[in-house]
Amino acid sequence: GGVSIFTLQLAKAAGATVIITSSSDEKLERAKALGADHLINYRATPDWDGKVLELTSGLGADLVVETGGTATFARAVNATAPGGTLFTIGFVTGAEATVNLLPIIIKALKVVGNNTGSVSDLRDAARAIGAARIEPVVDKVFSPDEAAEAYAHMAAGGLHFGKLVFGLEW
């Protein structure tokens, strides 16, 4: 999705090794072209957290960007390395999750919430995007009077790769 593809681009610009998940092999190939190092199809590999551990010598990822919510949170906890950060952004599959606290406690994880970020965060992001010459991946641009169509496209789920954008005339 939009958050994940921007995360991939920023993480590669920061020099990270990136593991990305999708239900679509075609999307995974597009993510690979953007620099993703490891691809996991979460439909074909429902225990994708186990695959993350396998790819990281049993440790897990230092930073997990969690956009799924209900269906993914427990696996995201499992996929996070000791001392790592579980950045909790989204709730695509629901906002409620049953959590086993033990792995969070034992691995001393930092579970960090996020609500869009501040104006200064946005300035930092814009600076990073400019410095690394990141070209945002825009799937489709809608005009404001196409709002209903745009939201329906998003609600259909998984049709787009990268961002859906409203183009504004200034």
Ligand SMILES: NC(=O)c1ccc[n+]([C@@H]2O[C@H](COP(=O)([O-])OP(=O)(O)OC[C@H]3O[C@@H](n4cnc5c(N)ncnc54)[C@H](OP(=O)(O)O)[C@@H]3O)[C@@H](O)[C@H]2O)c1
């Ligand atoms: N906290 C914040 O500041 C903030 C900011 C922006 C967005 N959000 C939230 O973050 C979430 C993602 O936003 P987005 O713009 O990236 O949405 P999006 O573009 O619609 O992407 C969502 C993606 O989630 C994946 N997905 C769906 N079901 C899944 C499952 N069961 N397991 C794993 N992945 C699954 C799908 O990927 P594939 O199609 O590749 O399978 C889908 O394309 C939303 O809940 C949004 O409200 C929060």
